Amino acid sequence: MSYNHKSIEKKWQERWEKKEAFRADDVSDKKKFYCLVEFPYPSGSGLHVGHVRSYASFDTIARKRRMQGFNVLYPIGWDAFGLPTENYAIKTGRKPQDITLESTQTFRRQLKALGLSFDWSREVNTTDPEYYKWTQWMFLQFFKAGLAYKAKTLINWCPKDKIGLANEEAAGGVCDRCGGPVEKREKEQWMIAITKYADRLLSDLDTVNYLPKIKKQQQDWIGKSEGAEIDFWMGSRMGSGRLLCIRVFTTRPDTIDGATYVVLAPEHPLVELLTTDEHREEVEAYVAIAKKRTEMERGDESREKTGVFTGSTVVNPFNSEAVPVWIADYVLSTYGTGAIMAVPQHDERDRAFAEKFGLPIVDRPLVAIDEVVAKVKGNKVTRYKLRDWVFSRQRYWGEPIPLVWCDEHKWVAVPDEQLPVMLPEVEKYEPTDDGESPLASIASFVNTTCPTCGKPAKRETDTMPNWAGSSWYFLRYIDAHNKEQFASADKLKHWMPVDLYNGGMEHTTLHLLYSRFWNKFLFDHGFVPTSEPYARRHSHGLVLSDDGTKMSKSKGNVVNPDDILEQYGADALRMYEMFMGPFEEPVPWSANGLIGVRRFLDKVWMVSEKIGDSTMPRNENLDRVVHKTIKKVSSDIEAMKFNTAVAELMKCVNAMHEAHEVSRNQFELFLKLLFPFAPHLASELLESFFSVDSLNDWPQYDPTLVKDKVITLAVQVNGKLRGTIEIAPEADQSEAETMAREQEQIARWLDGQEIKKVVYVSGRMINFVV
C-alpha cells in the first residue's frame, strides 16, 4: 500500500512557504540555536545528492530543536562568484550574471522540493552588489589596518587558468581548480597577512568543539615549530671587503655540534655572492633547473638528492669548524630562512645528502638548547608553515578590489559611500594574454580620480578570490537586508556564534581557516561579538557512486535528485541519505537502499490505517517499544548517528505493524519522532489523526518503560555461550546461578567439573569458570 508522496509533499511545502514556518526571530525569549550548513556553489548541473546528505541531516537537527522550544536559525544562500561560472560564460558566450541567476533558480526549486526548513527570508548571494559591497568594505578594513599589502612574490601560477593561486589552492603542485601542474611566477599581488593570526588560530582551537580530525588538520596546516635562528659567518672577507653571514633556522639547536655543512635553497639571495668563480657555471646551471621544477617534483621525497657546492665555507659558531656551503632544492626558500645547518647524524634528509656527496657525518654530543643559543648569539624563534593569503585574481567573476592607484598618494581606499565598486559589463571574460584581468581593458572602469586629491588615477583591476565572500556569509544571514551595516550589533550579539556548522573535509584548511581568521579580525576591530565564529564544526562524508568511486559528470554516474523526488519523494530521499551509513564517512549510493526506505514510509502509512480508538486497553509491550525508540532516536540525533536513528524508527514501525492494535497515543509519539526525518508524511498523518500543533514538544521517554521486566541473560561456561535464561534484570548472583544450573544444557557442561569462579554481570551474563 503506497502513499501519494506527490500531493502530500506539495501540500505541505506550499503551506510552510505561505506561513513562513521556518522564519527565525531576531527578538525572542526562546534560547537561540544557529544551525549552519556550507552554502552551495550554484553550478549549472543542479543539486548533487551530496548536498542533500548535509542539508537533510542538519534539517533533522533544526526541526528537533524547534520542537524542543529553541529559536532556530537555519539559513541558506549562494556562493556564486568563481571560475566554473566564468569558464562556462566564456564557453557559451553568455553573461555570468545570467548563468548565476538561472543556476540559483534551479537550486532554490530543488531545495524547496526537499522540504528543507531553511529561513528563505535571509537568502544571500555573494554576487549581489548589496552583498559584495560589504565584502569590499571588509577588505578595506584589512587594508586600513595594514593587513592587506601588495607584494611582488613568487606565486603559484596556473598556466591553464591564467590565475595566481594561494598555497592552499596549489597543494601538491596541482591546481585546485583544473588539476593541471602549477608553475612559479613573479607577480604583484594583493596579500592578506593571515600569518599575523597564526598563533591565535592555533591556540583558539582549544576553545571550540571541532571533530578531532578537523582540529588536527588545522593544527598541521598552521604548522607551528619552535626553533632558533643562528648565524654562520664567513671566515674571511669577500673580495668587496664585506663580512657575510648565513642565517639558518633550526628546530634542533641542540644538534649544532654535529652540523657539518650548510645548505641554501636555490632561490636564496646569497647564492650569487657565495659562489666562487670556479663553481659559478655549475651553480648557475643547477639553479636554473631547480627553478623549472614544479613543487610536485621537488616534493617527491623518493627522488635522489641533488645539489652543488658553492666553493665557499662558513664557520660553525659553536665549535669554530669551517663547514662547506652547498645549494640543494630539498631546502625550501619559503620556509624558515631558506637556509639550514645540516646535521646528518640527526636528520634523514641531511644524511642522504651527506652520503651521496661524501660529506662528513659526525656523532657528537647534544648540547642544552639554551646553552647553544647563548653561546652562538642566536635567537629563539617560532615559525609557521602557514603563508600569507594571496588575495588577487586576474579574473572577471569576482568582487573588484576597491582601491585606486594615484601616483602621488599610492594606493588609496575607495570611500565607503562609493561602495560597492560595481563589476562592469564586459565583452569578453578571458584574462588578457599577459595574465591581467579583463577589467584592465575597460578604460571607463580603470580611469578614475584619486579620492584624496582628485587628480586622474587608475583603479585596481584584480578581483577577489571566491573565498572572500564565503568568509563572512554567516554574519550576513543574521541581518540579510541591512543597508547601513553588514549586520547590526544587536542581532550579531543575539545570534553569534554559530552553534553547529557542517561542511566537507575539503574545506578544512581553506574556507574554515580563512573564515576563522576573517571573523577574528572583525572581532579585534569591534565589529563582531565573538572571537571564534563556530562553536562546533562537523563534517559529512561524500556520497559516492554505486561503484564506490566519486560521482562525476564525465563518468556519467551522477544521481539526479529530481528523478528521485519524482519517483520516491523527498521524505524517502532525505531519510535514505541519513540511513545509508555513518554521517562522517563516505558511502556508496544504492538504488535498492532507497527502495527499502520508501517501503518503510509506506509501512508507516499502513499502520495509520489500524489506529484504534482511545478506549482500547494499553498494549504495554508496544509502549515499551515506543519509549525505547524515543530514548534511542533522541540520543542518536544528538550524536549525529542518523543511520541508527532511522533503524530504530524502522524497528518501531515493524513492531506496530505486527501488533494487533496500535493506540492513538503510541502512534502520535512515533509521528513526532518521525517528523524531523520525514516531515511531509509525518505532518500529513499528524493532521489527519491529531493536530500539527502538537509539534511543539519533543517526546520524553518514561524511564520505567524503557527497562525490561524480564531479560535474556547469557550463560557461559569458560567464556563460551552455552545457553540463556529469562530473568528479572535486578536479580542477584545467587538467583541467576541457581536458575542457570537448573538448565539441563548448562548442567551438562558443569557436570563433574570443579567450579573455580563465577563471574556475574547484572543484566548481561553469568560465566562459570571450571
Place this chain on the structure above:
RNA sequence: GGGCAGGUGGCGGAGUGGUAUACGCGGAGGGCUUAAACCCCUCUGGCCGUAAGGCCUCGUGGGUUCGAAUCCCACCCUGCCCACCA
C-alpha cells in the same frame, strides 16, 4: 615518508570488554492473485550432523582477560589528508 580514518555475511552497515551480524538490501520457500506487481508469512554466516548439538568466523599472527570485533604489540591491505618544514 608522516598523520588520520578504516578492514565485520552475497551487499550497505550495527555492535568499541559480556548472546557478533541490529536495521536495510539481496536470495530461497510459501501465501494472496486468472496472472503479475504490491503486500503478507517463514528461512537466510561457514563446516559437521537425520536430529539434539558441536566446531569455526569480525584483514593476519601474537598477547592481556573468567570473557576480545572491541584493549595492547607486530604485520598486511584500503581510503583520505599532508608531504624534503630543517
